Amino acid sequence: MKIVINGAGVAGPMLAYWLRKSNHDVLLVEQAPVLRTGGYIIDFWGSGYDLAEKMGILPRVLELGYLVKEVRFVNSHGRKVGGFPADVFGAAVGGRYTSVRRTDIAATIYGALDSAVETMYGDSIAGLQETSDGVHVTFDRAAPRDVDLVVGADGLHSRVRELAFGHQTAFEHSLGYHVAAFEVDGYRCRDELTYVAHAVPGRAISRFSMRDDKTLILCVFQDKYMNGGRTSTLDERKAMISSIFSNLGWESRQILAAMDDVSDVYFDGVTQIRMDHWSRGRTALVGDAAACVSLLAGEGTGLAMAEAYVLAGELCACGGPGDYAAAFARYEARMKPFIEGKQGSAAKFASSFAPTTALGIAFRNAVTRLFAIRPVAEFFVGRISDPSALVASVVDSFSMTIDAPVVQQTANNFSVTNAAGTTVTFASIGIGPFHQPPNIQVTPVDGVGTSGGASNITTTSALIQEFSGTTGITGTVQLLFTGN
Ligand SMILES: Cc1cc2nc3c(=O)[nH]c(=O)nc-3n(C[C@H](O)[C@H](O)[C@H](O)COP(=O)(O)OP(=O)(O)OC[C@H]3O[C@@H](n4cnc5c(N)ncnc54)[C@H](O)[C@@H]3O)c2cc1C
Numbered sequence: 001m002k003i004v005i006n007g008a009g010v011a012g013p014m015l016a017y018w019l020r021k022s023n024h025d026v027l028l029v030e031q032a033p034v035l036r037t038g039g040y041i042i043d044f045w046g047s048g049y050d051l052a053e054k055m056g057i058l059p060r061v062l063e064l065g066y067l068v069k070e071v072r073f074v075n076s077h078g079r080k081v082g083g084f085p086a087d088v089f090g091a092a093v094g095g096r097y098t099s100v101r102r103t104d105i106a107a108t109i110y111g112a113l114d115s116a117v118e119t120m121y122g123d124s125i126a127g128l129q130e131t132s133d134g135v136h137v138t139f140d141r142a143a144p145r146d147v148d149l150v151v152g153a154d155g156l157h158s159r160v161r162e163l164a165f166g167h168q169t170a171f172e173h174s175l176g177y178h179v180a181a182f183e184v185d186g187y188r189c190r191d192e193l194t195y196v197a198h199a200v201p202g203r204a205i206s207r208f209s210m211r212d213d214k215t216l217i218l219c220v221f222q223d224k225y226m227n228g229g230r231t232s233t234l235d236e237r238k239a240m241i242s243s244i245f246s247n248l249g250w251e252s253r254q255i256l257a258a259m260d261d262v263s264d265v266y267f268d269g270v271t272q273i274r275m276d277h278w279s280r281g282r283t284a285l286v287g288d289a290a291a292c293v294s295l296l297a298g299e300g301t302g303l304a305m306a307e308a309y310v311l312a313g314e315l316c317a318c319g320g321p322g323d324y325a326a327a328f329a330r331y332e333a334r335m336k337p338f339i340e341g342k343q344g345s346a347a348k349f350a351s352s353f354a355p356t357t358a359l360g361i362a363f364r365n366a367v368t369r370l371f372a373i374r375p376v377a378e379f380f381v382g383r384i385s386d387p388s389a390l391v392a393s394v395v396d397s398f399s400m401t402i403d404a405p406v407v408q409q410t411a412n413n414f415s416v417t418n419a420a421g422t423t424v425t426f427a428s429i430g431i432g433p434f435h436q437p438p439n440i441q442v443t444p445v446d447g448v449g450t451s452g453g454a455s456n457i458t459t460t461s462a463l464i465q466e467f468s469g470t471t472g473i474t475g476t477v478q479l480l481f482t483g484n
Helices: 011-021 046-055 058-064 087-092 102-111 159-165 234-245 252-259 300-316 321-353 358-372 374-382 387-391 460-468
Strands: 002-006 025-030 041-045 070-074 080-085 097-101 118-121 125-131 134-139 145-147 149-152 172-185 194-200 203-209 214-222 266-273 283-285 395-402 406-409 413-417 423-427 439-443 455-457 475-482
Touching: 002 011, 002 145, 011 025, 011 102, 011 300, 041 046, 041 102, 041 300, 046 058, 046 102, 046 300, 058 097, 058 102, 070 358, 080 087, 080 358, 097 102, 102 300, 125 149, 125 159, 134 149, 149 159, 159 283, 172 234, 172 252, 172 321, 194 358, 203 234, 203 252, 214 234, 214 252, 234 252, 234 266, 266 321, 300 321, 321 358
Parallel strands: 002 025, 002 149, 025 118, 070 194, 149 283
Antiparallel strands: 041 097, 070 080, 125 134, 134 145, 172 214, 172 266, 194 203, 203 214, 395 475, 406 413, 413 423, 439 455, 439 475
8 A cells, every 4th residue: 555654753664664564655754854863862661672672673772772770869959869770660671671862763763664665854744635545645845645545653743633633732631741851062960871850849850961971951840830931932942941940959050051052952741642533534643643642651652663563563464455444443442542541650640750749759759769679669660561561462464475484483583584595583572472372364375385375373383384384485475463
């Protein structure tokens, strides 16, 4: 199918990557003139981490990332009053986490496309008109195109969502906070691999020292501090941040002084997107556009990747272009309840992230000090880590040419090597298909496999047998893994 994806952040390239694997014709459209760089750091773990491993990009992500050692809360004099060693979190997720720039993740996923996907930069979908057999898409700059499907992966303020579903205000749920993030050069106070944060009721400011003498600053504050002020321009944003944080103590004066030289400040409301449905007609949404969980969930990136992956899997499982509606429905049925659970947890977490009262700050500090007692830490942190809950239900779909394939299985992987020496490895993720009783459909070309046609297979050994019975036939085979 011809599919146009608006937005080349995290979800867009991820969707393009998996759709390309099953030979869909994909166009990526990105508003920015080039792939974005810089920006805020995200914690990366759970299903996104597992998927990065599956795509073979994890080593690069880890190379770009930071293994945070400590989260430290300090008072207005810089004295430690709470916090926890990051290995508390690490232990809860089996050591499988890193902290990395959002743009580095996006660029790494995009890099995995190997230039195989047409990308239009500096443009955006501007109009959608459904026809009897497709969508007529217009753009801000490029000439119109007729496609089968449209996907909005254009983030929290999605234009595609607005075009297909209506204005943002209908779906946006404020969590009562705003966030600002910026990067400063040469900031002198540094604590390597440590998030250092200071909070007063309703306002929190933190810094994280990065490579190349850069420091990331993150400010979170209650909406009421905005006082209706304007934040459209860079200068207005800086003025707003200065007015809110100037009397905070700790390093707030130095940080605000360093902000003077900054040329980009991320500034937005902490909001969630909640919708009744993620698709309408031939248009679907993915990532923040569909269901932003907000920074308070600490896993929007991984969830955006998982949504894209599942959507791609469902579209790959389509019998033909007419099946898209069923695929969209399956995608939504699999992911929406799970994401809504994450949104609920994030909304509850809001007041711990930037407590609104002195008592709340004291409570948070006290609880995090108790994290030194391992069972207490596990109780709190364990509640937020459930990477396997999602991966048990992902769909997967791959294509490859098979000719006298050699099939091998290790503890976590299943690979097929064809006569030309090409190997495709299917890594299970989390407790995925090969750890759970799998339900695997093989849809080979005629004559491939012992059963010679589409078959349902419920054990790995049966799958191996299916392939191993094939000799001398070249064709494309598609696997659909549906975990339980
Ligand atoms: C301060 C902050 C901290 C966060 N911390 C974490 C964290 O610790 N862990 C975590 O997992 N997540 C975190 N998140 C959330 C995470 O950044 C998002 O959930 C994730 O980036 C969503 O990916 P996406 O591809 O849906 O959207 P985005 O990454 O926002 O990408 C959208 C893309 O669409 C493009 N675009 C926008 N409009 C248009 C248009 N009209 N036409 C074409 N292109 C367009 C944009 O330029 C962008 O490239 C944080 C978010 C914030 C704001």
